[in-house]
Amino acid sequence: MTFWLFKSEVATWSWDxxxxxxxxxxxxxxxxxYQARNHMRAMKPGDLGFFYHSQKEKExxxxxxxxxxxxxxxxxxxxxxxxxxxKAVRALPRPVTLAMCKxxxxxxxxxxxxxxxxxxxxxxxxxxxxxxxxxxxxx
DNA sequence: GCCAACGTTGGC
DNA sequence: GCCAACGTTGGC
Numbered sequence: 001m002t003f004w005l006f007k008s009e010v011a012t013w014s015w016d017x018x019x020x021x022x023x024x025x026x027x028x029x030x031x032x033x034y035q036a037r038n039h040m041r042a043m044k045p046g047d048l049g050f051f052y053h054s055q056k057e058k059e060x061x062x063x064x065x066x067x068x069x070x071x072x073x074x075x076x077x078x079x080x081x082x083x084x085x086x087k088a089v090r091a092l093p094r095p096v097t098l099a100m101c102k103x104x105x106x107x108x109x110x111x112x113x114x115x116x117x118x119x120x121x122x123x124x125x126x127x128x129x130x131x132x133x134x135x136x137x138x139x
Numbered sequence: 140g141c142c143a144a145c146g147t148t149g150g151c
Numbered sequence: 152g153c154c155a156a157c158g159t160t161g162g163c
Contacts, residue, residue, distance in 0.1 A: 009161090033146075055161060098162080117145060117160050141163085148157080 003123040004039065004049035005112060006064065006086065015051050015061045018088045025067045025087030028120070029075045036120035040084045041070045049086065050123065050131065052112070059095035060131060064088055092135035106130050 006028060008014070018026065031037055047066040053059055068085035101107045107130060111121040123131075132139070 007161090035146090058162075115145090116143095116162060119160085143162090144160085146157105146159080148155100150155090151153090 002043070002047045003125060003128040004043065004047060004066075005052055005060070005121050005123050006049050007052045007054045007119040007121075009055050010053050010057060015053065015088070015091070018051060018062070018064065018086070019091070021087065023087055025085045027068075027071075027074060027083050027085045029073045029083045031073070031083060031120060032081060033119060035118055037070075037080075037082055039120045039122060041082060043070065043084050045069060048089065048128075050128075051088070054119075057095075058098040060092065060097075060135070061095045062088055062091045063137075090137075092132075092137050094136050096131050096134045100134055101131070104130065104134070 028040065031040065043066045045066055045068060049064045049066065050060045051062040051064050053061055064086040066084050067087050070082040070084050072079060073081040073083045098112065101110055101113055107113060107127060110123070110127050111118060115121065
């Protein structure tokens, strides 16, 4: 089991839209960054991830599950770009803001804090647990 | 709205 | 293969 974090602007693809897709989920398309793509290629069905709203909200709002391995991105003919499918698992009881992550010394090395521009990134098991704690999520 | 960080492109 | 120019992301 590996943990991840997916970033999206609310205007582009929001948590509510993800939830509306239900268990069918949706492909995480549109990624045009090699690092982000490589992370998606490393994902396995059953992996869990956080759903983060960038720009305005700047907070982790929910948990998603990877439901399909990486496959060609249907929004482009360029075969360099792959994506996975994800579905919403549950919303966090309270969102965890970027500011909260920055304020917690245990999260000082988190990619979210240190590489603001990477839209798909790994999360360590320790970070995963800490964020669930900050969110008041009991699993 | 600005700007820092960083990734990509393309000329050489 | 280097690097300058440019474009984009996203926090502030």
